Amino acid sequence: MAGHSESGSSEKKSSNGLDELLTLNAENLQSNMKIIYYSRTFLSIIGGVVAGILGFTGLKGFVFYFLLMAVTSIGLVAKAKFSIHTYFDSWNRVLLDGFLSGLMSFVLFWTFAYDIVHIF
């Protein structure tokens, strides 16, 4: 028992020095990421509907999605008041996370809206 608690406390001491360097509130980071996923998913669905109504086909639609995500990234950076490192640990969190999963929803709703408006 005593040995166990001893090793625990020594481990804590050794990690203490590291904690001083890169400590962050994981709970808040998680909630920030959730906000980003929410925005990106919603906007890729909306973007899919718009691209379908406009009648985009092929590469044009993917370029549209790329532009939309760029606008979303700018919006998210503006929401973070242009100080990314206060709210996230790296730029990739804002710029890339949720990009591919959003692309799936985008393609789904793009084909859906295109079929309804232009084919049927």
Add this chain to the structure above:
Amino acid sequence: MGFVFTVGIFGILILFHAAYSTIQYRGLLKITEEEFSGPPFDVLIELFLGLVICIWAALTLPAKFLSIHPHSEDNRVVSLSANVDFMIFNHRGKVFPVATDLKLRQ
């Protein structure tokens, strides 16, 4: 919060109306036997408006970002919980070493 949600729903409704207008426009083209080269101008404006409204709603609707720095204003403990009187420190747990550097959560 409810206001932004309503605005988002309104943006989606605008998009649905634009889709409906495009369907009607295509029906018209079928009658006059012309080629479809893109939705009419007012539908384009409608789509743009709906998209902008939805972008605004999607960015505003979720809660505010919270700071991840442990020493920032957001993460300060500003009030104690109401049941401080019921805290007991004289129990068997005091045998174990105390983690004094553990931060209080809000």
